[in-house]
Amino acid sequence: MGEPNQHDLSSTDDVRTDAPLAHAKYVTFDEPLRLERGGNLPEVRCCYETWGTLDQDASNAILVCHAVSGDSHAARHAPDDQPGWWDGLIGPGLPIDTDRFFVVCPNVLGGCRGSTGPGDTDPTSTDAKPYGASFPRITIGDIVEVQKRLADHLGITKWRAIVGGSLGGHQALQWVNRYPDSTHTCVAIATSPRLNSQSLGFDVIARNAIQTDPHFAGGQYYDQPQRPDTGLAIARMLGHITYLSVEAMEAKFDPDRHDPRQIASQFEQRFSIGSYLAHQGQKFTTRFDANSYVTLSMAMDLFDLGGTRLKLMETFDEATCDFLVVSFSSDWLFPPAQSRDIVNALTALDKRVTYAEITTNAGHDAFLIAKDIATYGPLIRERLRETETHPAVATQNTLGVDEESILNIIPAGSSVLDLGCGNGDLLAAIRDRHVTPGHRLMGVEVAQGNILATAMRGIDVIDYDLNDGLPAFIDNQFDYVILNATLQAVQNVVELLNEMLRVGRHAIISFPNFAYRKLRDHYVTHGRSPKAPGEFDFDWYNTPNRRFPTIADVRELLEQMNVVVDQEIYWDVGEGFRIEPDNDPNLNADTAVIAFHRECQP
């Protein structure tokens, strides 16, 4: 395993070993595999591991896809087993629960941990040499094809879920594109529809380093005394920097930057970061094959589900599964913006999708780190729920009067988008009152706790900032778009209202009325900044509210915006009664609910 290294940041390397895979199973497919880029492989061996038991109707199978340097050993099979790279996520009682599910993790085609790869004998070679650098160029699609054969072999026609991070996420997305009905759920973590140019550039450099290593020998180094370890180590060092966030590196290496641990290495060790990288680089060469690294990184670089939203929509158009997409704030290799590209295509297609950007300092590596798994794991657990039942919903008694009013406006069976949906109370109430299968309910939130809470109720929610508008949604996508008790927090009000009218056939907003008579009294009598009801924890100098609308202000704005008001419901919540529209609500109401729509598009 190597000596313990206090600079080990990546759990991937903490647990990896070049020991044989004790639980590996193998199947060889005799039928030649035709490759996407041309050529074929006469036969393909697939190495895989499984956990749990496949149920009678083969309905509980989960496919786990590993990343570039991973393998089939995703998790322990027993407490005293070798650690697996996703031990925090997979196991008895864990989010991917091996007591309930039959979990399958295959080594990817082109890898060097059991499945057919460049290290295998080329059957067309006259002198039984390995493929080496002649291993045909493979794609993520080819990798998925082998996994499909494995599924057929195991009697699995539809996965309960396909789950993967990084390159594993590419596989999950490719599965859904190629076999749209192949899974109930697709979980894509720390991934992208294709690499951005910067990540592509790093990969190119890494491959160059390997291929120009003096011992690369055109990839035919297997029987040579030396391997292209230097090039491979350099490639791995580069990868390591890209997996880590700047903050994480500063915290680990700055304190003793001039105090490297001395290790036996050909690499420079003047700095502590240097000896760390040298150690990581060398460790990697003992367990990974350079040709495989080239093969798999090229597959990742060729992967391209689309660079525009339209193209991505074509890609996912026929998918029938629900999606969970997770990104990490400090991941600069697969940045959150690329996950949003995927989400924007899925929402525009009206697919079921939940998206969360997890706040973390751990960079791309976060998807493997216990602390971050503890944060996003519950989202996966929720997606894998056994039945459609959900935790007891908020009863009518716990909804505010504005929420109740909104509930009463919305006809049963409407599709609803709730902007700033909080913990999902209102959406859950709508669902449970108006249960009609197939009508889309979705929330938008930006606070991590609220996103998790809403998702945990089985309601799709996406992690977007309302001040950026609603780019994820297409015109007239929802019957109702709600902005409930959120207007005061919005910076770009007109833009958001226009977006609501674009995305929804109807819009409903609710807000505290800053012209409420008691607030006027307070202001006039005491000359103090008005405080909204419910604002009493805050003062003028620290209120999170950004806007202070009055009913008259809002009505005037709506008129200027050329909308038609469908309903206006006013309350004096403090006193506990309704205010009729002809009873000067601007003076007498503390809370307003206004439903409106736009007759003709601007």
Next chain:
Amino acid sequence: MGEPNQHDLSSTDDVRTDAPLAHAKYVTFDEPLRLERGGNLPEVRCCYETWGTLDQDASNAILVCHAVSGDSHAARHAPDDQPGWWDGLIGPGLPIDTDRFFVVCPNVLGGCRGSTGPGDTDPTSTDAKPYGASFPRITIGDIVEVQKRLADHLGITKWRAIVGGSLGGHQALQWVNRYPDSTHTCVAIATSPRLNSQSLGFDVIARNAIQTDPHFAGGQYYDQPQRPDTGLAIARMLGHITYLSVEAMEAKFDPDRHDPRQIASQFEQRFSIGSYLAHQGQKFTTRFDANSYVTLSMAMDLFDLGGTRLKLMETFDEATCDFLVVSFSSDWLFPPAQSRDIVNALTALDKRVTYAEITTNAGHDAFLIAKDIATYGPLIRERLRETETHPAVATQNTLGVDEESILNIIPAGSSVLDLGCGNGDLLAAIRDRHVTPGHRLMGVEVAQGNILATAMRGIDVIDYDLNDGLPAFIDNQFDYVILNATLQAVQNVVELLNEMLRVGRHAIISFPNFAYRKLRDHYVTHGRSPKAPGEFDFDWYNTPNRRFPTIADVRELLEQMNVVVDQEIYWDVGEGFRIEPDNDPNLNADTAVIAFHRECQP
């Protein structure tokens, strides 16, 4: 020059050539150079270029320091001359005006473009071999030492300015640390007090690639048929990615990512980014020496003026020059936060410093790019002004009544910090009314236009967000800290007020009074959100104002904060008269100016 490449993003490579330096001058220093890390160089040759004429008292000399891959040819000497790497900044009538100044640009020690470096013959070698990898380890301090000898040689005892970007910035800062009286002005661009761990990691990998190149031959490759071009090219490719921002790379390479230009190269060219990098890598090997790259990158990596504010304050304590520090928003190799580390030390030492973070998509390369030079060049021009005269200051007539009131509160000769100083009107008025040399006037701003405007008046200004407090300043650093007509825009009000009281012996705030009677009337009568005077361009839904304080609100907060009010000046600006404090200013005044201080530290 190489074929035109539409992917050329860096002007450095557009202009570079391996042609001999037509304007190079040389001087050899016979006295051995003792090196910081031990050992010495028996003799040192310095190659340099000059522009302009040294005046009689040698007071107009400017030292320009180049970056890792640069050289002495910073600018053209004539219109038909080879381009220089900083042509946008240096020349007749340009910010570094060769009609006024005597500009000197030396090739760094350890380089390969004329000055003594690893390619030179090692005088201790019995068979006249070059130093190669045996060239002693040098530091930025050693590089500066040679430049000092050059200054002595040219008869320059004090530079008008020392200017450098990236590694050149390291040199400028080192000069000031080692020779605190050596210059009037220090300009440090896109630089840092030391590399962060991520940048250090990339450098280590780059050096590893060079030193493990099969043709490196321990650095003794000069007379060999092959050079370590592959390793050097890989190092350069890596550097290229780090110089560019992600956005810039996306814009250039995404449209034709699968359509590489075919060039003759051993490097992979599957992608357009690949052929670009291959081209850049190869071009570099024709003009730069691998040993020099190792030598200079190591010098940069060893450079460390301090990782804490205290250490940085020790570093700059004795400096007598003024400083201009410039960073670029998308520079992730030398990120803005590291420039702020420098600035925080300088402000705490009460040094004259202006700091601007230039908004740009161009990444680290921005300091060389014409468009960005056009933005920051004026800041340099201002710093190099010939006399102390400045553009006509705003006369009293153009100051608002609140500014006039503030002016009258502040005794002549006070040091003043103006938070949210706008275009510097108030500070300029203070300076011109209360001219007493040596009393510090400084502004804080966050809008680029305002920063430039204030700096152009010869007033120091730093680019900081007030919502982060005032970390740049120490306790009781200023007689007065002003927050003029800015309170409404502040999110973290209490924190900022406390910071003002920490940093200033006295604080003065001015703000529009939201309890002004006409606003109350409007609110009460019409039930509409109150609009501050001057706010008439905005409505409730798009005002940039964040806070809506009344005089009563603010007085109460100040009481809670345990401050002593020194003066209160109230105005009805609209009507044009003062409101006495006993005439219910909360009702009758539309504008308030309050001066206060805290008796004892909390």
